[in-house]
Amino acid sequence: MDIPFLNLKDINARHADELKAAAARVIDSGWYILGQEVAAFEREFADYCGVRHAIGVGNGLDALSLILRGYKALGALHDGDEVIVPANTFIASFLAITESGLVPVPVEPDPVSFNIDPIRVAAAIGPRTRAIMAVHLYGQLADMAALTELAERHQLLLIEDAAQSHGAASHERKAGAWGHAAGFSFFPAKNLGALGDGGAVVTNDSLLAARVTALRNYGSEVKYQHLYQGINSRLDELQAALLRVKLKYLDEDIAKRRHVARRYREGISHPLIHLPAVADEARHVWHLFVVRCAQREALQRHLQAHGVHSQVHYPTPPHRQAAYPALHELHLPLTEQLHDEVLSLPIGPTLRDEDVQRVIAACQTFEAAA
Numbered sequence: 001m002d003i004p005f006l007n008l009k010d011i012n013a014r015h016a017d018e019l020k021a022a023a024a025r026v027i028d029s030g031w032y033i034l035g036q037e038v039a040a041f042e043r044e045f046a047d048y049c050g051v052r053h054a055i056g057v058g059n060g061l062d063a064l065s066l067i068l069r070g071y072k073a074l075g076a077l078h079d080g081d082e083v084i085v086p087a088n089t090f091i092a093s094f095l096a097i098t099e100s101g102l103v104p105v106p107v108e109p110d111p112v113s114f115n116i117d118p119i120r121v122a123a124a125i126g127p128r129t130r131a132i133m134a135v136h137l138y139g140q141l142a143d144m145a146a147l148t149e150l151a152e153r154h155q156l157l158l159i160e161d162a163a164q165s166h167g168a169a170s171h172e173r174k175a176g177a178w179g180h181a182a183g184f185s186f187f188p189a190k191n192l193g194a195l196g197d198g199g200a201v202v203t204n205d206s207l208l209a210a211r212v213t214a215l216r217n218y219g220s221e222v223k224y225q226h227l228y229q230g231i232n233s234r235l236d237e238l239q240a241a242l243l244r245v246k247l248k249y250l251d252e253d254i255a256k257r258r259h260v261a262r263r264y265r266e267g268i269s270h271p272l273i274h275l276p277a278v279a280d281e282a283r284h285v286w287h288l289f290v291v292r293c294a295q296r297e298a299l300q301r302h303l304q305a306h307g308v309h310s311q312v313h314y315p316t317p318p319h320r321q322a323a324y325p326a327l328h329e330l331h332l333p334l335t336e337q338l339h340d341e342v343l344s345l346p347i348g349p350t351l352r353d354e355d356v357q358r359v360i361a362a363c364q365t366f367e368a369a370a
């Protein structure tokens with residue numbers, strides 16, 4: 001039996017009875033959009049993150065876009081303003097910026113943590129810079145102490161793309177509680193995954209929270225009165241009810257991911273496979289376990305031959321995507337090298353010990369191509 005990269009069926013099967021009861025509750029209620037379940041989930045998720053407000057939206061990309069739109073509406077951002085963003089992030093971080101009429105300024109990562117390098121961020125700050133979008137890549141917080149200091153010194157907005165880092169923390173402060181606002185995704189494969197699309201904006205900024213709450217719902221606070229040109233991007237009652245079940249188990253799931261990561265880090269010892277560096281083991285939530293290998297394709301084929309599925313996050317950096325011809329001339333050597341070398345091993349809360357052992361054994365028998 002092959003070891004899948006992530007077994008969503010197993011993950012949700014553990015809570016099938018509770019999930020079905022939650023779904024039945026919504027079906028029977030007759031109320032499907034912006035009701036009690038969304039309100040309750042927003043309260044519970046805000047408490048979990050340690051922030052005042054959470055606003056349920058349609059997906060993670062919309063969460064980020066709504067933060068930027070919200071700050072534009074509040075006068076803190078203007079068309080053409082620059083937003084510093086990690087060069088090696090998922091495309092959504094870039095799309096949120098460009099979709100909002102802002103300009104992404106990609107910055108290379110720290111080669112050890114893969115997260116945005118504050119020294120390079122400082123060097124990229126110019127007269128048009130108005131915001132930093134930090135991405136907590138793979139489940140580990142970016143260096144938020146350094147980024148907070150930079151943002152304060154230069155009066156920049158600090159926004160977190162927390163789509164991979166539900167529950168991750170640094171200095172006891174969780175992802176989402178560091179910046180002016182943060183966007184989360186509940187895409188099924190995320191650490192807190194719905195059974196469909198979903199997302200949330202979290203913030204301590206009451207003005208932003210009110211604006212995003214209106215913008216996600218046609219720019220309306222009172223039915224049929226439209227204060228702003230909003231969009232339709234709402235977390236629905238069904239997903240909210242399912243997420244309320246899954247939120248209860250998030251910390252347990254994170255502990256299981258940490259256990260898998262610990263075993264990989266103890267068990268894989270190979271001159272060609274570079275293990276991920278960890279700033280604070282107890283705070284990393286291991287959305288992905290990403291190794292680096294100069295012979296990535298050969299390693300992936302070798303693992304596949306041993307029944308181990310792996311994935312690449314991501315094969316092409318945003319500045320090299322067809323969607324962004326204007327960015328093609330950028331030269332970001334570290335990011336380009338990372339995209340050639342990264343490989344994500346299976347990790348998740350239902351991965352069995354014997355499967356972890358098989359992944360380790362498969363890695364250990366990898367032989368360099370001549």
Ligand SMILES: *Cc1c(COP(=O)(O)O)cnc(C)c1O
Nearest residue numbers: 059060061090092093163185187
């Ligand atoms: C998944 C992800 C998103 C987007 O979330 P969706 O819900 O799929 O829109 C944004 N940023 C990062 C870093 C992600 O991993």
